Amino acid sequence: MTVPDTTAVPRGRPRDAAVGHKVVETVLRLIADGTTFGDLTMEGIAREAGVGKATVYRRWASKDALLLDAMAEVDNAAMPVLPGTSFRDDLVVAVETIRRRGLAKRDSAMLRNMLTQVQSNPELWQRYHETVIAKRRAALARLIERGVATGEVRSDLGSDLELLVDFVTGPMLTRTAFRHDAPLEAGLSERIVDLILHGIAPGA
Amino acid sequence: MTVPDTTAVPRGRPRDAAVGHKVVETVLRLIADGTTFGDLTMEGIAREAGVGKATVYRRWASKDALLLDAMAEVDNAAMPVLPGTSFRDDLVVAVETIRRRGLAKRDSAMLRNMLTQVQSNPELWQRYHETVIAKRRAALARLIERGVATGEVRSDLGSDLELLVDFVTGPMLTRTAFRHDAPLEAGLSERIVDLILHGIAPGA
DNA sequence: ACGATACGAGACGCATCCGTATCGTAAACC
DNA sequence: GGTTTACGATACGGATGCGTCTCGTATCGT
Known part of the structure; x- marks a missing residue:
């Protein structure tokens, strides 16, 4: 048959x-x-x-269907290649990548617009979150896990990876979102990474 | 005459x-x-x-004129009263305030919508930034300055207050923006503040 | 050659919003 | 009581987008 x-x-x-x-x-x-x-x-x-x-x-x-396809296209813009020389070096690249994405108009405009859909169009936002945001966060979570494994990240923090992702991405995301006009400062990503690593309190 | x-x-x-x-x-x-x-x-x-x-x-x-007035109304929702017992306590209240604002629909929806206007309506965004964002950031900057003065913040960081504001606000802002659905975890603000203070690297 | 489908262009009726104007009524001052 | 302005309601012409449809032409398989 x-x-x-x-x-x-x-x-x-x-x-x-x-x-x-x-x-x-x-x-x-x-x-x-x-x-x-x-x-x-x-x-x-x-x-x-x-x-x-x-x-x-x-x-x-x-x-919405069209926006979904357009969204997927933006995401195709590659993930960064991490040097792998040290946890700190990888972190600098990750943070620097966030900065560059914040300056890229396609990326940042898409993100801002999607954020507005959180309430008015939750399905679209969820698809964007799954397709773009979650993927980026997952990559960063793996990086942090490696840091924990090599002892470059305190092991007592490993229980809430998501919180650490917020902590690592937050400063640069906030800076690009709210201060799009801020002048480019040399070594910005390095300085943020050092804050992430050591905090703002005086050393023990 | x-x-x-x-x-x-x-x-x-x-x-x-x-x-x-x-x-x-x-x-x-x-x-x-x-x-x-x-x-x-x-x-x-x-x-x-x-x-x-x-x-x-x-x-x-x-x-736009109407939105401007509406925007000002939202902002009137008071600034937090800091306990003043210690820099860390004040910081916890500040971070917790960011969390509560992120959950408040008026505040968060207004912010998301304003962010979308960054390109399409820069004037409106700028007014929002001046009226709402800058005021909040300035209050936080003063808090950090006090921390520097009392030695609870490393003095070598005092040169770029704006960066420190990004660093302090970023994690919670990112969490509320991208993970609006995240479950309420007890002591969240405290944990974030401790990350801000001490970083993620193992102690010296 | 022929049927089927894609394409750009544009017309179609329907809906919504724009910003203005016109009602009748209400509330202030003189 | 007369004048002036505010108010809710509604009508107005103009503009724009919706989603569908119909053209004439182009490009495929048969």
Whole structure:
């Protein structure tokens, strides 16, 4: 007996992959240029992309579905390669990566917009959190675990990795979010890492 | 000669202050309930407030002007009273305050929405930063300065107070922003403060 | 050649919001 | 009592986006 043909043979003119790509790129460009999610319109996207509205609707059922694809595209921008020379060196690279992401308009604008969706569109936010945030946090958690293993991180802290991730990422995230205009200071990441390692209290 | 009457004597029926207040409250309620700035409309606000559209336009020339007043209202929610028993105690209260603000829907929703305006409406963001953020940061900076003065903070760090403010506020801000769902853990603020004070590296 | 589908362009009716204007009523001052 | 302004309600024309549909053309498999 023959298997039902689930992978229906496509007929007619095939879709042009470049068109879909062009639309996603346009969305990312608009967001990077300051367009808010709420101000994004299917009409405007199609117009800016030089594409028919029907073409957009043919591929995405809703604005959210399109944003989901656009979001995934941003995330593809690689994770940093850690030098592995020491825990501190790795940490500096990790913190520096957060800084660079905060300056990258695509990344930062996407993040800010997604944050606004926490209440108005929890599903979209959750997908973003799972796809982008959680992945980054997990990588950092592994780094911290290695630090614990090598004795470069106090072992009594290992029980709440998530808290340590907050602690490590928080300062630079806060700085880029609230002080986007702050001047670039040499050795900023190093100084933050040293604060993370040793705190602000006088040495014992 | 008579001075030009700049403080023109009001004639006719005076404005009802309660009406203006009702409108601002409605805006804050809508935002707290998840309405995005972009989804806020003068029409919807008037409708929800049970107020004529003209009444809204009579008081505010634009949505931004209205948001500005609404923003100021949120900020009025007092600054915390520091116990003053020790630098660490004060720091715990400060960090705990950040946590409570992150849970308060008015505060957190307003902050998230303002963050989205960084690019699309820099003026509004700047006003928010000056009025709300800068005030909070300044209070924390004074606290840290006192810590430096009393020797509870390493004196070699005093040169970049802003960085220390990032360092102190970052972890809890990040936690509330990205992990709004995280369970309430007892002694969370204390643990964060101890991380801030002593870092994650093994003691010297 | 032929049918099927994709594409850009744009028209379509519907809905919503814009900012203004016009009601009738209410509340202040003279 | 007359004037002035506020207020809620509502109507107004204009603008824009929605999601669907119809063109004419292009590109695939058969």
